Amino acid sequence: MSELIPALRGHVLLSGASLAVALLLGIPLGAWIARSPRVREAALGLVGAARVVPSLAVLAIMIPLIGVGFAPALVALVLLAIPPIAINTDLGLRAVPHAILDAAAGIGMSERQIRSRVQWPLALPVVFTGVRTATVEVIASATLAAFIGGGGLGELIVNGLANNDVASLVRGAVGVGVLALAAEACLSLVERRWRGRWGTGAA
Amino acid sequence: MTDARKSGGSTVALRDIVVRYPGSDRNAVDHVDLDVPPGTLVVVLGPSGCGKSTLLRTINRLVPSESGTICVDAQDVRDFPATQLRRGIGYVIQAVGLFPHLTVAQNIAVVPQLLGWDRARIAERVEELLRLIQLDPQRYADRYPRELSGGEAQRVGVARALAARPRLLLMDEPFGAVDAIVRSALQDETVRLQRALGTTILFVTHDVDEALRIADRIVIMSAGRVVQYDTPLHVLGRPASPYVEELLDTKDAVRRLSLLRVRDAMRAKAVDGQSQRISVEATLREALSAMLDGADALEAIEDGRPIGRLAFDDVRRAIVEST
Structure with missing residues (x-):
């Protein structure tokens, strides 16, 4: 039982750090994609192709590139989390009705004010959906990080399998499940309140 | 009438306005001249694609004109930064122009905020406007647009446009998305507000009855040109061309x-x-x-x-x- 807390902490840390980096990269990427149809086509093709590659394979590829441990696991998870965040940012920004942007310009908002006061706030619920998807994917996939020495709850599963320790295996598996469900539940709650209030966000 | 102060109306003068959209082989607005006297409600009428919305949007520079001059109160609209110009001109569009993430009060407050009014003055103005459009401030100020009926939302749109006491109001098919009964109530309301405030209104529509009902003068457009600009009486009684006769079905x-x-x-x-x-x-x-x-x-x-x-x-x- 004593390994559960550090493993859980490691898991949350790895997932949290991956998500943070993915947000920093994915949101600007999505905003960039939203601006040009040509960029969007290329980016979505790339993302589509990348999604076919299994998470474990991505993690395995990291070993020859950056070795084992926390860092390669982080890089792999960031790569995993960027697509849903970037795609939903793009979707959210483009889903804002033209009439609303037209009204914003027509009453005298500058381009910058339109973006910061109208377009981004309205895109936010959709962006948030992407973040939710990414969060659940990252928490689930962070389990696999144990295979390349990234720590986390996956370690309990890997050790449980190696030592035929069913109790450890179950603790790891249940831990991941509960963590993912809890994250999903919290984020959906926030999202529902948002959408209910404005009645927008069509993704 | 809570708002007793008349803000008065602007004079609008368009001279030889031409607009051509990129990739198009004809002018969307084709050498249009138009004089709008202060305090009149001028309806721009025509079928879709005749250039009426484009013409309206050249006035607040949402659409750049290729040539010609546009003067509001004898000042060329290009003498101001576009944002400053637009803050001084009310703009109302069809149905969904309200910001869904802002309350009714916040929507109305947008332009005064952009103009840097202080909180107390904005709050007072919002309440005054809600009364003007006959929505109870207590009940409506904190609602979100989705909680309003189509007619209520449209009236809030008008209130938002009037917030900074513009002398000119541009309305682009504002009542196109509401049902007929609500529409005629909104039309009467528009006329009432216009008479009370003295605002000059340019109102775009493709609805002949709407034009006949509210207009002081009607501009009839076809393929980017003005084919008749006259009072409803004369448009009806002396249509300038077979096109006008047919568009308004004047014989009927x-x-x-x-x-x-x-x-x-x-x-x-x-x-x-x-x-x-x-x-x-x-x-x-x-x-x-x-x-x-x-x-x-x-x-x-x-x-x-x-x-x-x-x-x-x-x-x-x-x-x-x-x-």
Whole structure:
């Protein structure tokens, strides 16, 4: 039982750090994609192709590139989390009705004010959906990080399998499940309140 | 009327305006001249694609004009930064122009905020405007647009446009998305506000009845050009071309007028003894002819005694209501 807390902490840390980096990269990427149809086509093709590659394979590829441990696991998870965040940012920004942007310009908002006061706030619920998807994917996939020495709850599963320790295996598996469900539940709650209030966000 | 202060209306002068959209082989707006006197409600009427919205949008520079000049109160609109110009001109578009993530009060407050008004002044103005559009501030200020009916949302749109007391209001098919009953209430409301505030309004629509109902003057457009600019009376009675005749279905309107009597449309009103006389049994078609010949209003006569008055406003209501 004593390994559960550090493993859980490691898991949350790895997932949290991956998500943070993915947000920093994915949101600007999505905003960039939203601006040009040509960029969007290329980016979505790339993302589509990348999604076919299994998470474990991505993690395995990291070993020859950056070795084992926390860092390669982080890089792999960031790569995993960027697509849903970037795609939903793009979707959210483009889903804002033209009439609303037209009204914003027509009453005298500058381009910058339109973006910061109208377009981004309205895109936010959709962006948030992407973040939710990414969060659940990252928490689930962070389990696999144990295979390349990234720590986390996956370690309990890997050790449980190696030592035929069913109790450890179950603790790891249940831990991941509960963590993912809890994250999903919290984020959906926030999202529902948002959408209910404005009645927008069509993704 | 809570807002007793008249902000007055702008004069608008368009000279030789040309707009061509990239990739198009014809001008969306083709050498248009237009003079709008202060405090008038001018309706720009035409089928979709005739350039009426484009013309409207050149005035607040949402669409750049290729050539020509646009002056509002004798000042070229290009002399200001576009954002500053637009903050001084009210702008109302169809239905969904409200910001869904802001409350009614916040929506109305947008322009005053952009202009840097202080909180107290904004709060006071928001309340004043809600009363002006006959929505109870207590009940409506904190609602979100999705919690409003179509008609309420549209009135909030008008309030938002009026927030900074503009002298010019541009309305682009503002009532296109609401049902017929609500639409006619909104039209009457628009006329009432316009009379009360003295604001100049340019109102774009493809709805002939809407134009006849509210306009002081009607601009009729076709393929980017103005084909007639006149009062509803003259547009109806003296259409400038077969195109106008067909667009307004003036023959049908006049036919309908020949089925109605002065008695049905007149108002029992104090009589001045100055106006031209007409029998209560005469048709509205005859009344229209008399008005086209120059009579402002007619005195309705029964058994040799005047019993009511008939003005063009009564005739146009009869036309709109007989459809």
